[in-house]
Amino acid sequence: MKVKLSQAVKMFFGNSSLEMVYFEAIANALDANATEIEIKISANALNQHETLQIEISDNGEGFTDERYKKFSKLFDVDESTHKGLGRLVYLCYFENVKVTSYFENTKKRTFDFSEGFEEHKFKVEPVSETPSGTSFRMSDYVLQRIAKGDYIHPKKIKQRILEEFYSRLFHLKKQGYSVKIKIESTVDSKKTVTQIVNDDIPEFTAIELTSSINLIDKFNLYYSIKKVEQQDSSLIAAISVDNRTVKVDLISNENMPLGYEMVFLLYSEFFVGKIDAARQNLTISPQELKDVQTLFRKEVVSIIESVIPSIKKRNKGVKVGLVTRYPHLSGYFDADNIGYVSRSEILKKAQDEFFKEQKEILDATSLNDEQFKKSIELSSRALTEYILFRQLTIEKLKKSTDNDSEAELHKLFASMRKDGRFEKKDAIDDIYRNNAWLLDDKYMTYETILSDREMSELIQIITDEEESTDDNRPDIALIFSNNPANKKPFDVVIVELKKRGISLEENMKVVTQLEKRARRLMKHYNNQIQRIWFYGIIEFNDDVEMQLAGEYTELYSSGKMYYRETNVAISLNPKVTLPIGVFIWDLDAVISDADARNSAFLNLIKSKFIQ
Secondary structure (H helix, E strand, C coil): CCCHHHHHHHCCCCCCCCHHHHHHHHHHHHHHHCCEEEEEEEEEECCCCHHHHEEEHHHHCCCCCCHHHHHCCCCCCCCCCCCCHHHHHHHCCEEEEEEEEEEECCCEEEEEEECCCCCCCEEEEEEECCCEEEEEEEECCCCCCCHHHHHCCCHHHHHHHHHHHHHHHHHHHHHHCEEEEEEEEEECCCEEEEEHHHHHHCEEEEEEEEECCCCCCCCCEEEEEEEECHHCEEEEEEEECCCEEEECCCHHHHCCCCCEEEEEECCCHHHHHCECCCCCCCCCHHHHHHHHHHHHHHHHHHHHHHCCCCCHHHHHHHHHHHHHHHHCCCCCCCCEEECCCCCCHHHHHHHHHHHHHHHHHCCCCCCCCCHHHHHHHHHHHHHHHHHHHHHHHHHHHCCCCCCCCCHHHHHHHHHCCCHEEEHHHHHHHHCCEHHHHHCCCHHCCCEEEEEEEHHHHHHHHHHHCCCCCCCCCCCCCEEEEECCCCCCEEEEEEEEECCCCCCCCHHHHHHHHHHHHHHHHHEEEEEEEEEEEEEECCCCCCHHHHHHHHHEEEEECCCCCCEEEEEEEECCCCEEEEEEEEEEHHHHHHHHHHHHHHHHHHHHCCCCCCC
């Protein structure tokens, strides 16, 4: 060969897989008119990759002088359906490939195919009359491991060979040929055997499709649907290209009808030669591929729904579920593909369409009547999206357990530390990181919120004065003002959180923490601060309530909340004490109150979107 094989291998088969070794050998064997092909795989164990050996033999015409000449020269092909590169894939996986071939009944050709292959290095010798055929013995596996057990498992290999060669085997069967492919694997002394015979190739029904993709070439769909056990369910949708098949993503695995074996093959002269050198990707434009997928999926969906009427009912339920869960995207869902394309893809496409329309409205310098109505609709949908986000946050809080750390719980209320400062002017940008509404929707009118930030930063905001470093960090500090001119004096809310499942002693530390915050803040009371609220949020149980009942007053609430006034000393000389009020709030009460408020919005919005 005139090409450096190691470079050619990397260039054309950089993203190959071991199964391509079988595909190439089978394709070459069928080109040589073989009717019997045998694949033998052996390895000491799956994790002993260096022991892997593969032998592939056939009863084809063998390496005649003409066939050997073509094998020896890359790109030497007779027609566009061949690429002249496939044998390079052997060298992706094995250093040594020994070839033995019998041809013309009395001749035997042997040679080694490796990176140092030279076409003149072969041996031809006479033999007594012997049936023609070729065997490839591959050894010295070059990779660090066998990527998947499926690559050496006969049943899995059989399925992939069928997927790759359905179209060719189908045509051979129609022409009266009987092709047998035997697959044998011996791994860890365990032998497994299976085979592909004509009975594995289904009888296809053919229909001609109406298409505007190409005005010259016709598109024909061949399909087969038969009932099987649920564990044997399968669906293959592929395009026939040069006697091989290229899988097309039409129906996601999550939506595959169970209890059926389905094969859909799309044929057209339009696809002849339109495949890359490694036979992995179609070489058609993105728009052409999109048009082909649309045509192919439409026909496949129609066939499936006619054969299995229950699918249509199932898909209707999927649509109702999507609209119920994501009402703000109602009308944007691709209704024709619901139940076939993956749920995540349906959602992404709907979300993209929603964002696209939002951008068009926001970028408009003026709005006509139609755009104005659209802006109102989009605003409603945007609000719904936010309400849904809030509900998701509430659901995460409901599912919180003793195993969740205090930091994990805290992050559901607001981002922490370096991301834990929120300013009124940035409220829109921070809306999905700051969930102060969990405490009460009125808390979203803040001037500043500090989440797990130093106490000295809080004092500096209130006083406008530099403070000495104080690395004590309130869990959440909310600062409010009803004076837009100069903001002061402020209202301040301090919140301390405790995780679930801790001891009574650990829970009651929340009171000490709140009093400690009060000592720092009360020095500025009646000056820069006009009012302060202190909240401790903990998980209530009988021990906690017993402790609180002695000194605290239970307040009327949909959940559990206790209140107590106490005096906090802010100075010893002279001695100055000031009263503060401390609220101890059950975490589940916080969650249920937030859920009740948000559900009111959510139910109202759903009633408008879901028809």
